[in-house]
Amino acid sequence: MILRLFSLFLLICSAPVSAGALPPSQKASVAAVVRAVTPGVVNIATKRIESVEVPTVVDPVLEEFFDIPNTRLKRETTSAGSGVIVDADRGLILTNEHVVRGASVIEVTTKDDRRFRAQLVGRDKATDVAVLRIKADNLTAVPIGDSRALEVGDFVLAVGNPFGLGQTVTSGIVSAMGRTGLGIEGYEDFIQTDASINPGNSGGALVTLDGRLVGLNTAILSKSGASHGIGFAIPIEMARRIMTQLVETGEVRRGQIGVSIRAPAGGRPGAEIVAVEPASPAAIAGLAKGDVIGAVDGRTIASPAQLRTLLAVTPAGTEIDVRFRRRDAAMQARLRIEAARQKAAETDVTRTR
Incomplete structure (x- = not known):
């Protein structure tokens, strides 16, 4: 009896599948996410x-x-x-x-x-x-996700209006996180993706497979002007912080803690303090030259650019927890961000409009 059932199982598994079709159990689709x-x-x-x-x-x-x-x-x-x-x-x-x-x-x-x-x-x-x-009824918002939880390899969808064709959906993965030094923005902390992004996609949604907004598609690295599989999106965490200030006050008040920083020697992660302004938030909190900042509010700081960007999009007056290394000792301080005295340099680089 057992032998007969096993033979029947093998017969079902080896049954031919019609060309161009997959068994229902093997069909993969993100249509439900796209509809939402x-x-x-x-x-x-x-x-x-x-x-x-x-x-x-x-x-x-x-x-x-x-x-x-x-x-x-x-x-x-x-x-x-x-x-x-x-x-x-x-x-x-x-x-x-x-x-x-x-x-x-x-x-x-x-x-x-x-x-x-x-x-x-x-x-x-x-x-x-x-x-x-816009003044309109019956609008549908895209739920905001957590771009800080993204990992390289996560699947994402890009939705936008490439080349003015109308709404288009492409798919890919998160290729890298925290991209900086591209000279695209004054402050950079990009999500890199290989989901196709083309002219017209700018400002469109980068979403996870559960339909959460994690980024705004912004730019591509391309010699031809079309997608080469290297696209960049502004993390929604950064965009949300800026949006909050723009809606509440109509402007962005950038923050600073009163330090000059550089990359630590030996390729180590973090932001090394090279100078502390007297009476600044950093000085009051006890930070000193040579300290290496490694995290702010639980978020790992991999480079000086990441720290500058994080402070720039955090409203003045916000209190933050800073974790840093002083020689071999791990230390922590709490300080209040103050308003920056100078505006960041602005660029006129054209992206994927």
């Missing part, structure tokens, strides 16, 4: 007025002799990007600052083809984050 997320991703169209210099049509010699000025004409340009609804009740949308930079008109189109004129709540060029608001 895509209503919260919008297309953004902008209009800009640009001034263009037009040479006068005269003899160049006469033009120079009589100092005839060139004519400047104004023309309207349009561009397309993406955004993510993060608060359905208030109609708040997160996107990239470069998507709406200089726009005279911002129009948002939802998944169900409704169009709305958007109000710019605020923008921060140094982190490339902007917040829009």
